[in-house]
Amino acid sequence: MDEKVLQRLDYDKVKQNVMEYAASYLGKQHVERMQPMDQWQRVRQALNETAEAKAMLEQGAxxxxxxxxxxxxxxxxxxTGYVYTEHDFANIQQFLYSCIQLKKYMAAKSSIAPTVSSLASSMxxxxxxxxxxERCVHGGRxxxxxxxDLSRIxxxxxxxxxxxxxxxxxxxSRYRNIMQENLVSLRNGRYVLPIKKxxxxxxxxxxxxxxxxxxxxYVEPQDVAHLQFDLNEMRVEESREEAKVLxxxxTLVEEGEPELRMNVETVGVYDYLFAKAKxxxxxxxxxxxxxxxxxxxIRGAVHPLLGRNTVPLHFSIGDKYKSLIITGPNTGGKTVALKTVGLLTLMVQSGLLVPAEQGSVFAVFRNIAADIGDGQSIEQSLSTFSSxxxxxxxxxxxxxGSTLILIDEMASGTxxxxxxxxxxxxxxELHRRGATVIVTTHYNEIKNxxxxTPGFENARMEFDEETLQPLYRLKIGEAGRSYAFLIALKLGISPDIIRRSQQITEASRREYGGAAPAATEAVERAGIDLPPQQATIEPADTSSPPRQTAVEPADIDSPPQQTAVEPPSPVRPASAPAVHAAADPEEGEALARKRLKVGDNVYISYLQRNGIVYEAEDAxxxxxxxxxxxxxxxxxxxLSLYIDGKELYPEDYDxxxxFETKENRKKKEADGPQACGRMRNRNGFRELNHLW
Incomplete structure (x- = not known):
């Protein structure tokens, strides 16, 4: 995988932490070479091996x-022709002895760790x-x-x-009086007496x-000179005989090279494996x-570099939706959530156990891409947006379909x-290709x-409006907001500035086709009487709690059901181009004068969707x-009119x-059957499913 992506997700820091638990140079090399794998079977095996090694450690042995x-x-x-020294053979001897001990230990743990213990069988x-x-070398000699011959010499x-x-x-004894001190010295391996000059x-x-x-x-006495000459000759002969032994x-070591290398490699694997387990x-x-x-x-996961005191993350993607849009205030934990999912995925694919609750599920991806951080490069003169x-x-x-995409602050920088x-x-485009996509953003239009859009879902990082503190909890199924006005207000900024900020923001959002009634609600709850203003899109249920997002289903008697058949693409007006611009202002004014009626089919340009008017325009x-x-x-x-309601329904059509659920219709039918309208709908009037 791309090394830059690994760095953005702090994978290199995790590797450094794992390396601290490796004892040997070879174990550290394995950690250094560790990379996420993209083959499901290899990942499964690596995870199981690490889990077995961890179980052995937890037994206390x-x-x-x-x-x-x-x-x-x-x-x-x-x-290479090199003859090993006595010290080298001492290291080899200790290594072989330790290998035998390891084999015995692993044989005794086969019931606890069958896979890990079986590795020792190759030693x-x-x-x-x-x-x-052992016979030839002892104590470095x-x-x-x-x-x-060596014994005889x-x-x-x-x-x-x-x-x-x-x-x-x-x-x-003879020359005691003329000696500087009463002891014998050695010079160049020969005995000498220290005589006063x-x-x-x-x-x-x-x-x-x-x-x-x-x-x-220092004098070598003549009486011992010939004896010392004989001794030196014997020492040379002794050295030659020792060289023969070494x-x-x-030669025995060279003959056992393949087996020795196998043992060393196995020890390196064990060191690496137990470093991951530790x-x-x-x-x-x-x-x-x-x-x-x-x-x-993911259940109860934490970022491994932040410690266990962080708020656990609960996260889900890949069933009903493959693209998740995370929103919320700055410093609310959006980026941490994004990086946690990415880093834990990399760790899992590297055979590392992750700090998450039992039963957590991870996907194995062939590619993982991340755009996190502003990415601005002074050297390359790249702006944030260009990066x-x-x-x-x-x-x-x-x-x-085997790619995980992580994008932080989408649509920023331009x-x-x-x-x-x-x-x-x-x-x-990413959704069309089947990629799994997680992005963070502040923009309502992307939330909307x-x-x-089928296959997409909103999520928000929760925020305590009273204490102005992020809660770092991810709630999937709801869009969030930035709380900028509320935070600024409670920190002491002038209400007049807040009021003017709201006016500017709403004007700007109308220009770009977005909305932020949640900001208005937060300010109103704080006690500021802002002038009336129009919101471009807001929840149909105006009595809903203020924490609900700018785009939210209306409160109806039963949960909304998905349509039975999902069409491949939205229907656009015949005169509209392939990519819609915002509705023409004059057209909007004309519609306002004409007033859209219940039953009219309309086109929402910035969402590129059709809809049916269920409630006429309010004040x-x-x-x-x-x-x-x-x-x-x-x-x-x-909104722009697509099909007049008169073309869709007769005047007496129910x-x-x-607009109503099946259960609500049954209640109304008990008071007054509407079979006629339903029959006409089945026998000749246009169905609506194809308009979606």
């Missing part, structure tokens, strides 16, 4: 992972090599028993060395050295279910009108689009429109069939 100290040097010098004991090293050397010591002790001529022998002050000379052991214990990671269909259902667009272009080059239109077009210029079985209030300036 210390897993005896062999140390690889010095083994990298051994492997690097194989077949080799290299019994001959281990036995020969070649043993006498390593060869018969050392015995002879010991005899000669004994004679030298006896002779030296005799000489020390002025008495040098009183002892026969060779001066091999003198002190720094020049007051002492060469023999080196990290899982540290963050409270759990195993999860996975699928290849793009379904994500976003380049990221989007890159996404569109590979987006498909003109709102054009940015919103471009964003909706991009969302439509998601509210009426504020808002018209009740039924769009895909959901009721909305939309300003008349945003429009409750269109």
């Amino acid at each position: 210390s897993v005896p992972i062999p140390s690889l100290e010095g083994i990298d040097k051994v492997l690097s010098l194989l077949d 080799h004991e290299l019994a001959k090599l281990k036995t020969e090293i 070649v043993r006498d028993e390593a060869s018969k 050392r015995k002879k050397a010991a005899v000669v060395e004994g004679k030298i010591k006896d002779k030296i002790e005799s000489l020390m 002025e008495h040098r001529k009183l002892i026969k022998g060779s001066v091999l050295d003198e002190s720094a002050s020049g007051q002492t000379v 060469s023999y052991l080196t 990290y899982a214990v540290a963050i409270g990671g759990r195993n999860v279910e996975i699928n290849g269909e793009g379904r994500i259902h 976003h667009i380049r990221n989007v272009i890159d996404m569109l080059s590979y987006a498909d 003109d709102p009108g054009e940015g919103i239109g471009l964003s909706i077009a991009v969302l439509e 689009f998601a509210a009426v 504020r210029g808002n018209v009740g429109v039924l769009i895909q079985q959901q009721k909305f209030k939309i300003n008349h300036k945003r 429009l409750d069939i269109v």
